[in-house]
Amino acid sequence: MSFRRRGEVLNGTGARRADPRGLPGRPLAGREIPQRESPPVGAGRTVPPTSQFAKLNIDNDVVSNHPGIRPSPATSQQTTSTGCQDLDRLLGHMGLPLGNSLLVEEKTTTEFNTVLCKVFAAQGIVHNRIDSNKTGNTHLIVVSLDQSFSKQLPGTYKGSKKDIKRSKIAEEESKLTVQNLAEQAQPSRYNDLRIAWRYKLTDGASKDENPVYNAEEYKNYSNQFDITTRLMPAPTPQEISFVSPVQPLQTVLGQIDRIITQNKGKLIRILVPSLLHPAMYPPHMFKLSGVVSLVHGLRGIIKKHQSRCALLATVSADMLSDFMISQVENIFDSVLTLEPFDQEMLKFLERAYKSQPNKVQHGLLHVLKLPVFSERGEMHVAKSEFAFKNGRKRFEIEEWGIPVEDNEDAGGNPSSSSSSTQSALRNDSTNPQSADAPGSNTTVNLDF
Amino acid sequence: MSAVQRQDLVVFNDHSVVSDQIFQNGFHHLITITASPFTSPTWLINSLVESQILGRPYSLNADSSAAQGHSRPVTVGSFVHEPQLFHNALGRLKVAPQKYKVVDLVTDLVVKSLGKPRSKVYSDILQQFPLQNQSVIVLEQPELLLSLLEGSTSDEIHSQLITPLMKRCSVLILTTSVYDDSEDATRDSLEFSRFTLNCIYKSIVVMSLRPLETGRANDVTGTLRITRGGVRSPVHVVENEYLYLNQKETTRLFYR
Numbered sequence: 001m002s003f004r005r006r007g008e009v010l011n012g013t014g015a016r017r018a019d020p021r022g023l024p025g026r027p028l029a030g031r032e033i034p035q036r037e038s039p040p041v042g043a044g045r046t047v048p049p050t051s052q053f054a055k056l057n058i059d060n061d062v063v064s065n066h067p068g069i070r071p072s073p074a075t076s077q078q079t080t081s082t083g084c085q086d087l088d089r090l091l092g093h094m095g096l097p098l099g100n101s102l103l104v105e106e107k108t109t110t111e112f113n114t115v116l117c118k119v120f121a122a123q124g125i126v127h128n129r130i131d132s133n134k135t136g137n138t139h140l141i142v143v144s145l146d147q148s149f150s151k152q153l154p155g156t157y158k159g160s161k162k163d164i165k166r167s168k169i170a171e172e173e174s175k176l177t178v179q180n181l182a183e184q185a186q187p188s189r190y191n192d193l194r195i196a197w198r199y200k201l202t203d204g205a206s207k208d209e210n211p212v213y214n215a216e217e218y219k220n221y222s223n224q225f226d227i228t229t230r231l232m233p234a235p236t237p238q239e240i241s242f243v244s245p246v247q248p249l250q251t252v253l254g255q256i257d258r259i260i261t262q263n264k265g266k267l268i269r270i271l272v273p274s275l276l277h278p279a280m281y282p283p284h285m286f287k288l289s290g291v292v293s294l295v296h297g298l299r300g301i302i303k304k305h306q307s308r309c310a311l312l313a314t315v316s317a318d319m320l321s322d323f324m325i326s327q328v329e330n331i332f333d334s335v336l337t338l339e340p341f342d343q344e345m346l347k348f349l350e351r352a353y354k355s356q357p358n359k360v361q362h363g364l365l366h367v368l369k370l371p372v373f374s375e376r377g378e379m380h381v382a383k384s385e386f387a388f389k390n391g392r393k394r395f396e397i398e399e400w401g402i403p404v405e406d407n408e409d410a411g412g413n414p415s416s417s418s419s420s421t422q423s424a425l426r427n428d429s430t431n432p433q434s435a436d437a438p439g440s441n442t443t444v445n446l447d448f
Numbered sequence: 449m450s451a452v453q454r455q456d457l458v459v460f461n462d463h464s465v466v467s468d469q470i471f472q473n474g475f476h477h478l479i480t481i482t483a484s485p486f487t488s489p490t491w492l493i494n495s496l497v498e499s500q501i502l503g504r505p506y507s508l509n510a511d512s513s514a515a516q517g518h519s520r521p522v523t524v525g526s527f528v529h530e531p532q533l534f535h536n537a538l539g540r541l542k543v544a545p546q547k548y549k550v551v552d553l554v555t556d557l558v559v560k561s562l563g564k565p566r567s568k569v570y571s572d573i574l575q576q577f578p579l580q581n582q583s584v585i586v587l588e589q590p591e592l593l594l595s596l597l598e599g600s601t602s603d604e605i606h607s608q609l610i611t612p613l614m615k616r617c618s619v620l621i622l623t624t625s626v627y628d629d630s631e632d633a634t635r636d637s638l639e640f641s642r643f644t645l646n647c648i649y650k651s652i653v654v655m656s657l658r659p660l661e662t663g664r665a666n667d668v669t670g671t672l673r674i675t676r677g678g679v680r681s682p683v684h685v686v687e688n689e690y691l692y693l694n695q696k697e698t699t700r701l702f703y704r
Contacts, residue, residue: 048543100699110454129650150571249558249562250559250563251558251564252601253558254559287598288594288595288636289595289596289598290590290598292594292595292596293562293596296527296554296557296558296592296595296596297558297559299528299554300554300555300556300557300558300559301471303530303532303555304555304556306530306532321632321634322629322632323627323629323632323634323636323637324636326485326627327627329485330485330528330589330592330625331528331592352458368486369486374486375488375490375533376488376490376491376694376697377487377488377489377490377491377492377669377694377699378658378669378694378695379486379487379659379664379669379670379694380486380664381659381664382664
């Protein structure tokens with residue numbers, strides 16, 4: 001019996017040996033080895049793996065091992081994070097697949113979509129700065145007049161005040177000082193655990209709240225941003241490019257295409273914040289031919305460079321006609337709608353979550369199209385199934401459910417409500433005229 | 449739904465999807481597929497292309513005893529989807545890329561058409577489709593030209609693009625997205641309605657994809673309704689309505 005080393009290459013350049021367990025030259029039924037074309041004998045030099053990948057038509061434009069790209073768990077397509085982890089999850093791919101576009105519409109006059117724009121932009125800059133290479137790995141294109149946008153990007157969330165203090169202490173302890181060397185003999189954490197074990201706190205690492213994101217393999221894929229802080233230092237022109245929408249359409253599309261070509265090998269994130277904002281777009285863009293041409297042109301560019309481009313656009317839906325919105329939606333790969341709650345609903349939620357004010361949602365999120373899935377023909381319209389809330393450190397999206405109002409008056413003094421209901425009913429029975437005017441005396445308090 | 453309820457797609461009376469008889473006598477026919485904005489007809493286009501090249505839509509129909517049609521050259525053009533999407537989907541259906549052609553009408557269409565007269569844009573698009581008898585052309589969402597070309601009308605697109613395109617092949621399969629708001633009476637929306645109505649009027653068959661009226665469900669994606677169009681078909685059209693489920697790149701049909 002002979003053994004073969006595990007590291008040895010099985011598929012040699014010579015003719016394949018017949019399987020010793022079967023008939024000579026005939027593979028076992030159902031166990032056929034895929035036939036591969038062996039290189040000609042005497043070729044000598046082995047083909048490097050990179051050129052083999054090139055033959056397979058795998059686009060090696062984007063730098064390999066990009067921290068901001070991972071395969072989609074659903075379709076294995078290359079995907080990049082939007083900067084909002086809940087949005088990544090909602091899209092069904094743990095991000096936005098490359099070569100795809102996302103439109104976020106917002107109803108009423110609120111500006112929640114700007115939060116999504118800023119985290120999308122900030123995520124690209126953070127990815128770019130992870131790379132030790134001076135040229136970077138990501139470039140952001142913003143179609144906007146507002147150049148101060150780059151100074152408004154949020155910084156990464158560094159944890160709560162306690163966490164920041166703890167990290168500072170750890171940093172101090174890691175420094176090489178006489179005091180630290182003396183304390184190293186007995187780690188201080190054992191002193192802490194004398195009390196901690198009573199509360200069943202484990203010695204190991206804290207529980208992994210989000211295993212998909214905290215996986216070691218994609219640890220830099222998505223970051224959490226604190227919208228009250230600023231990304232320091234602010235992005236430079238090497239990281240972010242602004243394209244003015246006030247130019248002729250051909251110039252706008254040409255500039256974007258040129259920037260993509262110039263940043264060869266980089267992941268390109270295109271951002272169109274507040275599409276058709278009256279202060280930024282010329283009047284002719286508000287015609288159907290203007291806006292559809294712009295969006296179709298952008299789609300053409302993304303599909304042309306689909307191995308390294310992704311697009312996020314936001315629009316205020318109330319400014320445009322339903323027909324125009326439907327035509328714009330038709331061109332995007334995925335569409336979401338934010339519908340903020342009115343004041344009455346917000347007051348109700350604040351009452352319902354009196355003891356937990358951080359649970360108050362700010363609006364509903366409707367899903368109209370999801371990337372790749374909707375293109376295949378699947379129907380993913382989900383209206384009023386999700387709600388969003390914007391916090392300092394997260395833009396959260398969760399399943400929507402109407403909360404039960406915890407009315408203390410009704411619960412604390414049930415006799416009063418029942419007596420009032422009874423008196424109302426009594427009035428109905430004693431007053432025959434009430435039957436003629438049903439709306440006047442039949443109001444019953446239905447507080448739960 | 450159990451596998452027993454699964455149905456095959458049959459459009460014509462001779463148990464075919466696109467009957468061989470309509471390719472005879474040198475006529476030019478139109479088949480229209482209408483779809484709501486959130487039920488993309490990509491799977492149906494792929495199945496129809498597969499049926500024209502392989503003779504039968506193997507991915508959709510399980511009945512192997514059904515008659516096999518002839519293989520015909522197919523050209524696909526889309527104003528919304530890039531050619532790679534069709535290559536990937538048809539590759540998965542084991543359709544050889546030499547058997548069909550995909551015309552790219554997405555990349556640089558806007559840049560190329562800006563500043564040109566509309567008639568030149570239409571003729572440029574037409575030139576990309578080969579003139580072949582007994583062939584099939586699939587055109588996805590040509591109504592986008594109403595938005596892209598300022599001043600274009602439904603009648604103009606029909607007279608300068610759709611009708612000449614029909615003359616380049618035996619069967620033109622045209623898909624269009626339907627905007628359903630009866631209260632919207634703007635000029636643009638009326639032109640869109642007019643375009644769809646013209647297509648239905650010229651068609652021998654209309655296939656209509658709609659989402660389920662009761663909302664989203666896990667076991668049904670929507671309905672596929674097959675009806676006769678405005679033009680009399682040489683082969684009787686089997687009017688029918690199917691439920692369909694689109695899941696993980698496969699589609700199954702069920703009787704309503």
